[in-house]
Amino acid sequence: MAPSGKSLADTEDKILVGAGEQPAWLTLAFANRHGLVTGATGTGKTVSLQVMAEGFARAGVPVFAADIKGDLSGISRPGEAKDFILKRASDLGLTYQADEFATVFWDVFGEQGHPVRATVTEMGPLLLARMLDLNDVQEGVLNVAFRVADENGLALIDMKDLRALLDAIIPEAGKKGADAAADPLAPIRKAAQSFGNVTRATVGTIQRQLLVLENQGGTKFFGEPALALKDFMKTDRDGRGMINILVADKLLQNPRLYATFLLWMLSELFEELPEVGDLAKPKLVFFFDEAHLLFNDAPKALMDKIEQVVRLIRSKGVGVYFVTQNPLDVPDRVLGQLGNRVQHALRAFTPRDQKAVAAAAETFRPNPKLDTGKVIMELGKGEALVSFLEGNGTPAMVERVLIRPPSARIGPITPEERKAIMDASPVKGKYDTEIDAESAYEVLQNRIAGTAATAEASSGGVLGKLGDIAATIFGTNVKRGQLSTTQVIARNVARSVTDKVVGGIAADLGKQVGGSLGSSIGRTLVRGALGGLLRR
Structure with a gap:
């Protein structure tokens, strides 16, 4: 039953996520303090994500979320007043009203949403090395390549640009004297060697890793027109936040590409957005599903970058919410930055599971009325332990609550519905056609062709x-x-x-x-x- 016997609803400064003995309010002013949604498979994490996304959208806050299974796409269509939904709403003292939300679909592969592209330069050597699974030596050579490109005005836009640049920095064996001087790429090779020992074998390994990435569809991610992140931060004509959904079912087949892509987006937001301090509500909320993929085998340099982005992006008005099965999936130094928690059921079948339950219980502010560690294993589907920031930014005592039912459809939309939404999209036509501008590949090819023409004329x-x-x-x-x-x-x-x-x-x-x-x-x-x- 509703805690006070009165009807509950969102307010101007709070989102109602659920209710138990007390309502669970997510305060918009603290929503940029980040959050964590955890729980075993099938316990209701996606529904909790949808409820929060709907609440942010109603409050005029744009949302970005990765849709792993396609279930989140239903947020774009009106919900249905089914018996179990009406019962849940009644139990919480809510008046159920079906709703739908303005949605833009994105897809790295351009199949079920607008294409999402970045240039190789924007990705940078650190994230690209992570995407390619390079070791320290190979990452060092990649850094040399980027430095040479910067100093020679070579724009790195797509994969063929990077391949051409890597070919250009390979030392030419056996060329000396006049032959070496006649090499049109000699200045580039010399510049590369000035930064360290660039070997043919190391470059060859990087090229093979690029081939693996290409075979997995990574080629489609690099190119132009590159994504303008301001297109994520829009409201509809009613002032409600647009919901941006990344179609990630196919992308998740390459977990490293998926994780690196989302981290790139966070990094770009961090670098592009101005400092705004604490706002009455966030400028954007970012849901990172399957978040454990971000941290798996991440080198120290990358972990440092992740921690920096999570810690500082709050002041840019962006809230980041990690969604994963186990709280142990998130490193402690990142976990400490996540102030808003939703914990669904965990099952303690193994010693690691038992450790996860204990760790999850310890992260909540204790409630004398609850044995948190025991309750985590007893939660039913649609139930959760929650603790949101309140007052002056301190965590509320943990509460056991029923998650409110979403207003939009629960489950996927049809291909026909998706097509209709894309046809009416505010960015239709902006990203759908790839542009092949002159960049490093064309510049290097012209240098080689120019030298060949000169030699031809002299003979x-x-x-x-x-x-x-x-x-x-x-x-x-x-x-x-x-x-x-x-x-x-x-x-x-x-x-x-x-x-x-x-x-x-x-x-x-x-x-x-x-x-x-x-x-x-x-x-x-x-x-x-x-x-x-x-x-x-």
Whole structure:
């Protein structure tokens, strides 16, 4: 029953998450102090996430959440007044009213949402090394590559840019003196070596790891147009926060890519947003599902970055909520930053499970009326132990509560519903077409091509080379009996050109040889080889 016997609802400064002997209020002014939602599989974590996301949206706070199983997509459609939902609402003293929320779907692979892209430069060597599972030496070479790109004005946008740059910093074995000086990429190779010993073997290992990432679909993540994070921080026409859902079922097949991508988003928010201090409500709330993937085997440098982002992004007005099965999945130095807690049931079947129960119980402010460690194992589906920050920012005593029912649909939407939502999306067309701008790959290819052209000119000139090509095609350096069909046609074309040069050749050439071949041979080869006799 509702604690006071009165109907409960969200207020201007609080979100009602559930109720037991006391209502469980999540205060918006403390929502940027981060949070943790934990519990065993099937105990109701996703519903708790949806309830909080709906509350933030109603309060005008944009939300970003990863949708692992597709269940969260139902937040975009009205809920249904089913018997168990009406009963739960009645037990809590709530008046159930179906609702739906403005939703934008995102998908790294561009299949079930708008594509999400970042440039290689934005990702940076630290996160990219994590994504590629590089060791310290390989990460060092990757840092050298980024430094060389910066000093030479080489934009790293997509995977082919990074591959071209890695090829460019490989030392050329066996080249000395004039040969080394003639290498168009010599300055880049020299710059790379000045930072340390860059070996062919190490670069080759990085290239192979890039191939693994490409095979897993990572190529689609790097490119332009890159995501503008301000598109996450919008409200709808009614002033309610937009809910951004990352479709992550396929992305989760590569856990390292998934975790690194979400960490990149947090890092970009941290770097781009201005300091705002403590606000009446957050500017954005970020739900990180399957959060244990972020911390698994993370090197110290990465853990330091995660802790820094979590600790300081609060002052940018962003709240981060980690969702995982076990509180032990989150390192202590991060766990200490998470002030708002929702703990669903845990099962103590193994010694590690028992340790997790004890750890979860110890993180709550004790309630004399509850044996927290015992209750954690007794909670039913849809029940939770909660403790939110209150007053001057201190944790409330832990309470056993029933989580309120969501107002929107519980469960996934249909493909047809998803398509309709995407067609009406406020960012439709902005990210859906990839752009291949000039970047490191094109610049390096132009340098190589420019050197090749210079060498060609010094050994006889362009016209001389074209003359050789024309001689081969027209058959003037081949015995009559050895002419190919193409050479016979080309020789006839050349004779026709000589006979009809004054009377206009292009039209007649098309008649004799055929439109496609006449155009190709006439304009490209004959014009060049015979000094521009043909004109358009």
